[in-house]
């Protein structure tokens with residue numbers, strides 16, 4: 001994250017001095033969409049939770065877009081994410097903000113840990129145990145092995161598009177800065193708020209026995225992922241919104257793609273299941289869930 005961080009500072013300086021074109025802003029927005037859709041629709045809802053089915057072609061587009069996000073290769077992403085659901089906010093959760101103790105200092109330390117440093121932990125999740133389905137699928141595993149290539153493509157592509165549109169060497173640099181590095185840094189800061197802020201602050205319509213919360217600002221920037229309380233109640237649903245007004249861009253995109261038959265078998269709970277789940281209260285929180 002050091003290089004994307006520095007790239008973001010550089011992009012801010014360029015922005016301040018007016019050294020950019022409208023193309024750079026479009027590249028930032030376009031690549032942010034590809035990055036976030038790849039992670040949330042591809043890595044998360046498709047791969048980790050199997051919440052819909054699609055063609056091998058669209059599956060490939062999703063895996064490549066997600067890899068451009070720079071959050072690690074698919075096996076790493078899927079195994080840590082499934083472990084997160086299994087142990088949500090208990091010992092074993094790879095990124096819970098709630099395991100550092102009470103008191104403001106400890107809570108802030110937990111929040112920071114769940115945001116970024118957890119990725120530096122040498123703790124690893126067994127592939128065979130957590131993701132045998134992905135491991136067995138040779139075509140899917142191909143995207144794991146070629147991760148670095150897609151990561152670099154995600155940085156090169158906006159530079160090349162910028163150059164093709166503006167036809168100046170400067171556009172090559174600003175496309176790389178805005179659509180590549182700054183996009184990667186800012187989109188990932190938003191994405192990691194899902195594991196940190198959305199497990200601490202927000203509404204809790206469902207009693208999941210953990211600290212998952214529906215955090216609207218995070219949900220807006222992460223295309224619906226900030227609705228963690230809903231998601232932990234219905235992890236297999238392709239939608240994170242259970243009410244039509246909850247911000248869930250990835251869910252809306254999937255609904256549209258379903259109408260176009262690009263994706264199918266979209267799983268979601270019916271109204272009765274949601275009502276029953278809403279009424280269900282856990283008798284007591286399990287140890288460690290405070």
Ligand SMILES: [Zn+2]
Nearest residue numbers: 084212228232
């Ligand atoms: Zn969660």
Ligand SMILES: [Zn+2]
Nearest residue numbers: 049085231235
């Ligand atoms: Zn999930």
